Amino acid sequence: xxxxxxxxxxxxxVACSQCSLRELCLSEGLSNEDLQKLDELVGARRKVRRGQNxxxxxxxxxxxxxxxxxxxxxxxxxxxxxxxxxxxxMTGEILGMDGIGTEIHNCNAVALEDSEVCIIPFAQLExxxxxxxxLQHNFHKVMSREIVRxxxxxxxxxxxxxxxxxxxxxxxxxxRFTARGYSPAEFHLRMTREEIGSYLGLKLETVxxxxxxxxxEGLIGVQQKHIRILDIPGLKKILSHQQS
Amino acid sequence: xxxxxxxxxxxxxVACSQCSLRELCLSEGLSNEDLQKLDELVGARRKVRRGQNxxxxxxxxxxxxxxxxxxxxxxxxxxxxxxxxxxxxMTGEILGMDGIGTEIHNCNAVALEDSEVCIIPFAQLExxxxxxxxLQHNFHKVMSREIVRxxxxxxxxxxxxxxxxxxxxxxxxxxRFTARGYSPAEFHLRMTREEIGSYLGLKLETVxxxxxxxxxEGLIGVQQKHIRILDIPGLKKILSHQQS
DNA sequence: GGGGTCGTTTGATCCATGTCAACGCCGCTG
DNA sequence: CAGCGGCGTTGACATGGATCAAACGACCCC
Numbered sequence: 001x002x003x004x005x006x007x008x009x010x011x012x013x014v015a016c017s018q019c020s021l022r023e024l025c026l027s028e029g030l031s032n033e034d035l036q037k038l039d040e041l042v043g044a045r046r047k048v049r050r051g052q053n054x055x056x057x058x059x060x061x062x063x064x065x066x067x068x069x070x071x072x073x074x075x076x077x078x079x080x081x082x083x084x085x086x087x088x089x090m091t092g093e094i095l096g097m098d099g100i101g102t103e104i105h106n107c108n109a110v111a112l113e114d115s116e117v118c119i120i121p122f123a124q125l126e127x128x129x130x131x132x133x134x135l136q137h138n139f140h141k142v143m144s145r146e147i148v149r150x151x152x153x154x155x156x157x158x159x160x161x162x163x164x165x166x167x168x169x170x171x172x173x174x175x176r177f178t179a180r181g182y183s184p185a186e187f188h189l190r191m192t193r194e195e196i197g198s199y200l201g202l203k204l205e206t207v208x209x210x211x212x213x214x215x216x217e218g219l220i221g222v223q224q225k226h227i228r229i230l231d232i233p234g235l236k237k238i239l240s241h242q243q244s
Numbered sequence: 245x246x247x248x249x250x251x252x253x254x255x256x257x258v259a260c261s262q263c264s265l266r267e268l269c270l271s272e273g274l275s276n277e278d279l280q281k282l283d284e285l286v287g288a289r290r291k292v293r294r295g296q297n298x299x300x301x302x303x304x305x306x307x308x309x310x311x312x313x314x315x316x317x318x319x320x321x322x323x324x325x326x327x328x329x330x331x332x333x334m335t336g337e338i339l340g341m342d343g344i345g346t347e348i349h350n351c352n353a354v355a356l357e358d359s360e361v362c363i364i365p366f367a368q369l370e371x372x373x374x375x376x377x378x379l380q381h382n383f384h385k386v387m388s389r390e391i392v393r394x395x396x397x398x399x400x401x402x403x404x405x406x407x408x409x410x411x412x413x414x415x416x417x418x419x420r421f422t423a424r425g426y427s428p429a430e431f432h433l434r435m436t437r438e439e440i441g442s443y444l445g446l447k448l449e450t451v452x453x454x455x456x457x458x459x460x461e462g463l464i465g466v467q468q469k470h471i472r473i474l475d476i477p478g479l480k481k482i483l484s485h486q487q488s
Numbered sequence: 489g490g491g492g493t494c495g496t497t498t499g500a501t502c503c504a505t506g507t508c509a510a511c512g513c514c515g516c517t518g
Numbered sequence: 519c520a521g522c523g524g525c526g527t528t529g530a531c532a533t534g535g536a537t538c539a540a541a542c543g544a545c546c547c548c
Contacts (some may be wrong), residue, residue: 079484084399089348098395100388107395108501126381130374137370143387144344150394151351155320155328157401158445162535190422193496201402206535208497224544240323406505437526447506452527467528468514 013098016118024067024092024179025140026120034132036221041128044119054095054109054117061099063121067091070115071190071199074107075173075198085199087149088112088191091180112190157201165200166210167238170220174229184232189225259283260362264342264484268336268423269310270364270382278376285372286310288363298339298353298361305343311335314359315434318342319442329443331393332356332435335424338386356434401445409444410454411482413463420472428476466483 016027018037027038044067048054054065054072072089086107089095099105100122129136156165178184189196193204195210199206214220218233221228229235260271261279289312292298294300298309298316316333330351333339342364343349373380379399400409422428437448437455444451458464463479465472473479 009474017333028503032320076395078399078403082399082403084395084402086395086398097388098392099391101385102389106392126377130377130380133370133374136374140370140387141345143348143384143391144341146391147387147394148342148345148350150391150398151328151330154394154397154401155322155326157398158328158442159322159326192494198402202535204496205498205537209535438526448526449507449528450505453505456527 016042019068021066021068021092026094026135028138029134030132030138034135035204037128037132038135041124042118042120046117046119048072048111048115048117050111050113050115052111054111055099055105056108057105059099059105061096061103061105061122063119064094064096064099064125065109065117065119067093067095068116068118071112071116072109072115073112073191073195073199074109076107083198085191085195087198090176094146097143101208112195140238162200162202162206163204163210163213164239166196166207166214167235168227169196169200170227171235171239172234174232185229187227189227247464250339260286263312265312265336266309269415270338270379272382273378274376274382278379281372281376282379285368286362286364290361290363292316292355292359292361293387294355294357294359296355297344298355299349300352300454303343303349303351305340305347305349305366307339307363308338308343308369309353309363311337311339312360312362314361315356315357316353316359317435317439317443320351327442329435329439330397332443341387341390350473356439406444406446407448407457407482409446410440410451410458411479413440413444414473415476415479415483416470418476429473431471435472 015035016022016025016038017032019025019027020026027035030038046054046065048070057076067089069091072095073085074089074095075082075083075085076088089109095109095117096105098107125135125139129139156168160168173187173189174184177187177191193207195205196202197204202210211220211222214235215222217234219229219231219238221230259279259284260266260269261276263269266272271279274282288369290298290309292314301320307310311333313335316339317329317330318331318339319327321327333353335432339353339361342351346386369379369383373383404412417431417433418428421431435443437451441448441451442444446454455466457465458479459466461478463473463475463482465474
């Protein structure tokens with residue numbers, strides 16, 4: 001491993017060009033030269049403590065954010081207080097694209113653990129992506145994937161039964177942790193049962209019962225927020241409705 | 245009504261610059277010069293007959309489409325056959341953005357009546373939007389609005405009761421028809437009860453019963469697919485959970 | 489170490505929506 | 519005009535998940 005040059009260490013830490021999340025983020029496939037331009041754009045970072053909002057409904061939209069470390073949820077809230085969690089974002093994922101259309105954020109983003117994001121000023125991103133074709137295309141892909149992800153969640157909310165929803169949720173988390181180099185079989189949930197329930201369109205009691213059932217059936221081990229997945233094929237079978 | 249100039253009539257019909265949907269589509273706010281460039285890009289149109297697919301899951305992604313006339317649904321289908329309708333698209337709305345991320349379409353688009361779309365080759369759209377800032381921004385807005393729309397649907401699917409869902413659906417249709425210069429109070433549904441149900445995460449019988457209930461309560465008039473909205477505030481009240 | 493709080497688990501019961509079934513309406517076709 | 523098929527409506531009943539309630543466990547602060 002090459003030696004760090006002391007004087008530039010701070011800037012290295014910030015740079016996209018040095019970021020371990022490159023292949024997950026906007027910088028995939030960029031030349032070194034273009035990476036450097038992106039580095040300039042993504043200068044600032046921001047720490048968000050557990051429980052704090054990165055942004056709220058109604059905030060002016062100025063930037064999108066890449067999760068550098070930590071874990072977020074996004075949600076929308078109805079006048080009568082009902083909450084729908086629309087997503088959980090982990091390292092390397094992009095937040096804030098909801099604000100582009102109206103110039104105002106349309107959902108809330110809350111850190112579920114102490115986190116840090118890269119701030120990507122949106123006007124400048126548009127400018128730079130007029131210059132760098134690959135960056136432009138990467139950004140379009142990120143938005144498109146968000147749409148496809150949302151369609152998957154609609155399928156889940158519209159047609160799946162409680163245990164199918166939870167199985168899909170666990171398999172999705174497992175796969176995303178794997179993609180980040182963590183264990184596919186063992187992880188800590190950063191969110192409460194209630195937040196999982198809101199995301200899946202279920203009440204927290206139903207989520208809890210489904211966890212217990214999966215544990216009884218030997219599919220997973222549960223201890224509070226610590227999850228151990230014991231039988232991935234078994235979970236997949238539940239999803240494909242082979243059960244019963 | 246001005247007389248048409250025979251020789252150029254066909255080309256006039258095709259052009260974005262002459263299109264009555266400008267303010268709904270990608271061309272909003274473009275200069276005449278830029279509109280002309282967009283016209284060149286959007287040369288081809290395509291007719292899709294009722295029941296036919298505009299594209300299917302797995303088709304190569306090459307273009308997005310603007311609905312010129314007609315009415316579409318998009319859906320995703322699970323291996324076991326369960327269908328989730330992810331949206332209904334009417335005049336001026338954009339279809340196909342699900343394909344950008346993977347270069348392959350991730351949902352099906354089906355015409356619910358004889359329809360016509362403008363074909364917007366995506367690679368060329370990216371090229372042109374590097375040149376025309378406003379076009380670039382319009383496209384980003386369209387994608388962002390799609391994401392926000394999806395979040396609204398998640399809220400509906402995750403937290404609302406059957407009658408709330410149907411009220412939201414009717415109000416949304418009414419508003420979109422209004423924006424297109426049609427009556428806000430009277431319209432024909434192009435989709436079956438089953439398709440409405442799939443979209444709203446309900447069974448067709450539940451949709452039918454909710455329609456009947458609304459009719460009994462004097463909120464709407466229903467005759468098959470013909471809907472007359474009689475009490476918009478009443479429907480809004482159901483949405484805001486004032487009922488019971 | 490004790491007490492409080494928050495999150496979770498589990499049980500008992502209820503209810504909204506799903507399921508199953510019959511029938512009716514409408515438009516199409518022969 | 520008759521018959522047929524697709525779609526919609528309505529009723530009776532079943533059930534998955536919600537609701538209400540109690541107790542437990544982990545963690546934090548004093």
